[in-house]
Amino acid sequence: xxxxxxxxxxxxxxxxxxxxxxxxxxxxxxxxxxxxxxxxxxxxxxxxxxxxxxxxxxxxxxxxxxxxxxxxxxxxxxxxxxxxxxxxxxxxxxxxxxxxxxxxxxxxxxxxxxxxxxxxxxxxxxxxxxxxxxxxxxxxxxxxxxxxxxxxxxxxxxxxxxxxxxxxxxxxxxxxxxxxxxxxxxxxxxxxxxxxxxxxxxxxxxxxxxxxxxxxxxxxxxxxxxxxxxxxxxxxxxxxxxxxxxxxxxxxxxxxxxxxxxxxxxxxxxxxxxxxxxxxxxxxxxxxxxxxxxxxxxxxxxxxxxxxxxxxxxxxxx
Amino acid sequence: xxxxxxxxxxxxxxxxxxxxxxxxxxxxxxxxxxxxxxxxxxxxxxxxxxxxxxxxxxxxxxxxxxxxxxxxxxxxxxxxxxxxxxxxxxxxxxxxxxxxxxxxxxxxxxxxxxxxxxxxxxxxxxxxxxxxxxxxxxxxxxxxxxxxxxxxxxxxxxxxxxxxxxxxxxxxxxxxxxxxxxxxxxxxxxxxxxxxxxxxxxxxxxxxxxxxxxxxxxxxxxxxxxxxxxxxxxxxxxxxxxxxxxxxxxxxxxxxxxxxxxxxxxxxxxxxxxxxxxxxxxxxxxxxxxxxxxxxxxxxxxxxxxxxxxxxxxxxxx
Numbered sequence: 001x002x003x004x005x006x007x008x009x010x011x012x013x014x015x016x017x018x019x020x021x022x023x024x025x026x027x028x029x030x031x032x033x034x035x036x037x038x039x040x041x042x043x044x045x046x047x048x049x050x051x052x053x054x055x056x057x058x059x060x061x062x063x064x065x066x067x068x069x070x071x072x073x074x075x076x077x078x079x080x081x082x083x084x085x086x087x088x089x090x091x092x093x094x095x096x097x098x099x100x101x102x103x104x105x106x107x108x109x110x111x112x113x114x115x116x117x118x119x120x121x122x123x124x125x126x127x128x129x130x131x132x133x134x135x136x137x138x139x140x141x142x143x144x145x146x147x148x149x150x151x152x153x154x155x156x157x158x159x160x161x162x163x164x165x166x167x168x169x170x171x172x173x174x175x176x177x178x179x180x181x182x183x184x185x186x187x188x189x190x191x192x193x194x195x196x197x198x199x200x201x202x203x204x205x206x207x208x209x210x211x212x213x214x215x216x217x218x219x220x221x222x223x224x225x226x227x228x229x230x231x232x233x234x235x236x237x238x239x240x241x242x243x244x245x246x247x248x249x250x251x252x253x254x255x256x257x258x259x260x261x262x263x264x265x266x267x268x269x270x271x272x273x274x275x276x277x278x279x280x281x282x283x284x285x286x287x288x289x290x291x292x293x294x295x296x297x298x299x300x301x302x303x304x305x306x307x308x309x310x311x312x313x314x315x316x317x318x
Numbered sequence: 319x320x321x322x323x324x325x326x327x328x329x330x331x332x333x334x335x336x337x338x339x340x341x342x343x344x345x346x347x348x349x350x351x352x353x354x355x356x357x358x359x360x361x362x363x364x365x366x367x368x369x370x371x372x373x374x375x376x377x378x379x380x381x382x383x384x385x386x387x388x389x390x391x392x393x394x395x396x397x398x399x400x401x402x403x404x405x406x407x408x409x410x411x412x413x414x415x416x417x418x419x420x421x422x423x424x425x426x427x428x429x430x431x432x433x434x435x436x437x438x439x440x441x442x443x444x445x446x447x448x449x450x451x452x453x454x455x456x457x458x459x460x461x462x463x464x465x466x467x468x469x470x471x472x473x474x475x476x477x478x479x480x481x482x483x484x485x486x487x488x489x490x491x492x493x494x495x496x497x498x499x500x501x502x503x504x505x506x507x508x509x510x511x512x513x514x515x516x517x518x519x520x521x522x523x524x525x526x527x528x529x530x531x532x533x534x535x536x537x538x539x540x541x542x543x544x545x546x547x548x549x550x551x552x553x554x555x556x557x558x559x560x561x562x563x564x565x566x567x568x569x570x571x572x573x574x575x576x577x578x579x580x581x582x583x584x585x586x587x588x589x590x591x592x593x594x595x596x597x598x599x600x601x602x603x604x605x606x607x608x609x610x611x612x613x614x615x616x617x618x619x620x621x622x623x624x625x626x627x628x629x630x631x632x633x634x635x636x
Contacts, residue, residue, distance in 0.1 A: 103459055103483060111432030118429045121442070123597050130589055132581035132598045139605070141421055163481050165421060263450035271448055279441050280450045287457070 013055030023292035102156025141165035206233030207317035331373030341610035420474025459483035524551030525635035
């Protein structure tokens, strides 16, 4: 473990520079100075002696190879794809914002699942027609939700699912540590996992191992009643196969917040797919106080040489 | 406590007669016979010797004064107003379906709260326009929810609220037994309770004590940012005052499932109130297996003379 005594210079590269600066200064961290720029090119030109970097991965990736004295990078996002690109140094500690998106992801997923089960859009249209609409509801209770990826976000969704009385299956290559998952599936059990699901919720990160995992074989293994919800990364899904399944009615519907290409191109067939909700990578925006608090906790660990929270394994990509 | 040994005849007066009959027969209850009619007039004409009645309060109220040998009535609904009318006998045990609506009420309330916070309708409209919509979301976390009525339904909503990280205030005349309520208000503290709420969720039953409790004074005490959600009874609200508040923008919005008159009359100003969702008393339909299971539990208590679950106090009305 890298330890750091004496003074540490923090460079913040974030669109929320002022807020992070304020929140971190409030914590009065020992030995920490915050450098006065938020601009990657200026940071490089001035040869700023930063030891620590806090910021968005897409900004951090622009300075990493120049600021070779950086020992630790804390990202403000869960996904760190820009820092995994070829040719970028990996000789530093990388920690991501892993445990701060769970509650917002749960709000998103269950907002849409309840919209579907409780026929909220149908009822709103009845209301606009002045119609007293007594059609019965569905319910979440007793349904089966399958999670692809059971990291901290998946675990939060599993917890909320149990609160609403769902059964939860999990597909993961990690260890089986989430108390809210009723049954785990691994590796070759992927198609077996798809069988019988009411909802498939994908929280997979964008890595070489997850690319295209949800392909036409997997989509065919899902029952016709199933809804697919993706809050992970678009690259995990064969989006043309998904659009076909939705247009053909072999899948009940989809809720998609992430896409291989963002914004989703104007002519993409997913825009017009029936029973499909498209949002704009807005399921979980960074909640700044949580991320500042994570930085503060990790800094306190950093200066005493303790292991940092949520360290990223460069080979796994998360 | 009334106890009953030997044989007991059960009359089921419900639109779900066949399902209840099947579910109860499956439990093989000792000494229980199910009478072969589901029709109030026929039950009276045949002078059926029913000891126990299971059914919808509006059907039960039609036979109670004729079938004087009835010792216990289990209703399939939480609200028992038809059985509280003047002139109907009260010399029997009345139990209601109290603990079976909580999960469905929570689904309803949080379906709409998430719809509002996560701007689901706005985003759906952006999607239909082919627009990539990156406007930020609200979040439930940290908001303040006020519950009017903290019975079993209120307690379930409070539990879900805590799961999503809300603060919960409760206004009740009952004892303070719900672990999910952060602060209680009583009696004259009604306007103080209204102060600062983000959401007011009314689960009040329709009794003489709750009639018009949400009047124009109360509505004026709510902050402008507040949403009002009513899943109790329409009679608790001065609906004209509510329509005025919504049309004038002194209240942010409303989600209403119950009304003084149902269906809500075609020309009622609530139909056209802005930021208002109107549903048709469909927030919580009876979940038959739960109600059958409650009947089975209560029957087992009944035959051994034990106190029944969810007995209604005729004077309180719940």
